[in-house]
Amino acid sequence: MLDIKLIRENPDLVRNNLERRKKPKFLNMLDQVIAVDEQWRQLKSEEDLLRQKRNELTTSIKQLKKDGKSDQIPTVIAEAKKIPDQIKELEKKREQTKKHRDALLLQIPNLLHESVPYGEDDEGNVTVETWGEQPSFHFEPLSHVDLVESLQLADIERAAKTSGARFYFLQDDLVSLELAIIQHAQHLLRKRGYRLIIPPTLVKGFVMEGGGFLPTYRDDVYKIEDEDLFLVGTSEAPLVGMHADEILYEDDFPLRYAGFSTCFRTEAGAHGKDTKGIFRTHHFEKIEQISLTSPDQSWKEHEYLFETAELFWQSLKIPYRKVNICTGDLGIVASKKFDLEGWYPSQETYRELVSTSNCTDYQTRRLKIRYREKDGMPTQIAHSLNSTLIAIERGLTCILENYQQEDGSVKVPDVLQKYTDFSEIIGQKKKKKE
RNA sequence: GCCGAGGUGGCCCAGCCUGGCACGGCGCGAGACUGGAAAUCUCGUGAGACUUCGGUCUCACAGGAGUUCAAAUCUCCUCCUCGGCGCCA
CATH class of the missing domain: 1.10.287.40 (Serine-tRNA synthetase, tRNA binding domain)
Structure with missing residues (x-):
């Protein structure tokens, strides 16, 4: 606001x-x-x-x-x-x-930072830099959808039975990989000064409103019937709402939290898009970074959050590019947003894995998150920022594609191997034969 | 879930019975004093509207509704915190 x-x-x-x-x-x-x-x-x-x-x-x-x-x-x-x-x-x-x-x-949307490029939609986004080398395959790389299916890493059909389209039962080695990612991520996050949080995944209306999710994005979130409670689409909502009505101290800034939660999205505007696999679903697990800081530090903090995401994806050796999101793709909350887009060999394209936003005082004004230098000094409105670290299921799709091998198996990224008791994913069928 | 005690400015707290402009302290800011500081003293300290920029006015006592010329104060409802008991993964 x-x-x-x-x-x-x-x-x-x-x-x-x-x-x-x-x-x-x-x-x-x-x-x-x-x-x-x-x-x-x-x-x-x-x-x-x-x-x-x-x-x-x-x-x-x-x-x-x-x-x-x-x-x-x-x-x-x-x-x-x-x-x-x-x-x-x-x-x-x-x-x-x-x-x-x-x-x-x-x-009314937030004020744009001067460096946001104009563009009608995501075509107008501007690549800032690229990292990593795109893997070259001596074979036709499979899509993540095919890999999940051939290796039986998720049961989409049965999920459709119990829950409908865009759900999944994640299975076996992919579950292990997810847990390994969580382990790996928490070490990085701790080292980078984040407090680890598992937040509530249901929040009150004022939190959704304060976060800018309501009313503009009402169609994208689930509401609990007859109650003033919404299922969160991201832990950004509870993590920012956490300090609503509070007066913080500047000495505690930046206040960095890493939230791990399930996220729920109706995907109302996405009919027909990415309908297969676990790339775009109604629920997924996500590790999210948020930060509260002062107005004169927030642009530096914006870079810091993105850098955390970069370090994470670099550790997984996923080729990516950094994109400055244009006006038409920015949404109403962020003043400026960088996306980190990972390479998908089967599609020969980069796709969004991470969004890092500086929301300036747009959320914090509404939520009354203020700070002061010290006791007795006047209060000011804090700035809030957020960034994905990894939306795990989507992240898994990118890992699967980049780490696939000619025999149809998938290598486990080096940094994750100490958390899994296997170094490659060969699928249930093959396991049984052995 | 039951019983009890509470919720007053950034923080601590008085006022509530007996309705009449919210007491005091801490912190913070400005000024005085000082060679400079500490201490001390004086003034100020939230939100909002208006303003000829001198001020003027309104609101704010967990939230809401009511009684009243007038509510922090009386009545009702709701929420939250703490303590005790009960139940429970």
């Missing part, structure tokens, strides 16, 4: 920034917010004046009592009696207006 004061005092700055997205609806929203806010302030002034009058009468009653002029009191009370109803009416109107204003305000 943007600062209403900024909009009031510097509407052109906000307008110019929103214009870069080239979406007229946002400019309309801005104009509406300004108009409704004007109304709100008008009502607020009227109401304040009425309250002032009431307070004056109330005080005069007290004074009359003190002066022993009780005979005059009934007249004043009669006058004062008219006011509460008027206040109530104005209050109601003002609250409605405020609700209206805030509802609009919630839909």
Whole structure:
């Protein structure tokens, strides 16, 4: 959520920034917010004046009592009696207006960092750098979908029976690999100064709203019936919400958390996309980084989070590229976003594995996450950042493709082997024969 | 789940019975004093609207509803914390 004061005092700055997205609806929203806010302030002034009058009468009653002029009191009370109803009416109107204003305000996207490139969709993203060498195969590499199936690493069909499309029973060696990844990841994260967290995967509406997931992305999340609870699409939600309404100390910054949780997504807008395998599913496990810090440190921290992700993927020796996400692909929350896209040999293309966002004060304003230098100093709004470390099931697909071998087996990445008791995945069929 | 005690500014706390502009301390800021500092003293310390930038006003006592001219204070509902008992993977 943007600062209403900024909009009031510097509407052109906000307008110019929103214009870069080239979406007229946002400019309309801005104009509406300004108009409704004007109304709100008008009502607020009227109401304040009425309250002032009431307070004056109330005080005069007290004074009359003190002066022993009780005979005059009934007249004043009669006058004062008219006011509460008027206040109530104005209050109601003002609250409605405020609700209206805030509802609009919630839909206005964050201000873009100056370095965000313009683009209509992901085609407009700009590659910043590439890392690693794409593996060359002397055979036609299989897709992760085929590998999962041929090695029987997940049972998609039975998952369809119990749960529907886009679910999976992860099995055997792939489960071991997942657990190995978690082990491997936690060591890196600890070393890099993150606290490890397993957060709640159900959160209240205000947390989703504060995180910017609601109302704009309402269709993408699951809600618990009859309760004010949502299944999280990422542990970013509870991890940022964790410090809602708190005042932190600058000395504790950056506050880095690594969350491990299951994530739930409706994938409403993705019909027909990546329907097979475990690449895009309704639930998956993810290790997420989040960080809270001060405004003057957050851009440095943005690089730090991305660097953590890079170190992780480099340790797995996955070729990747770093991409600066363009306006059309950025979403409303991030001010700037880098993606790390991993190489998929079967598709001969890079695909998203990691998103690293600086959300600046967009989430923290709404969630009232503030900080101060030390006790007694004034409070400021913190900045929040988040980054994937690995969405495990998707990460597995990338590993499978890059580590596949001619005989159809898959080598286990070196750094994971100390956590698995095998160095290659050969599948159940072959195992039985042996 | 039951019983009891609580929730007041960044923190600690008074006020609640008996309704009338939220007491005091810590911390922090400004000023005075000083060669400089400590100590001391004075003033200030949250959110919002308006402002001729001097100020003016409103709100804020866990949240909501009610009673009242007037609610931190009285009534009702909800949430949370702590303690005791019960239940439980």
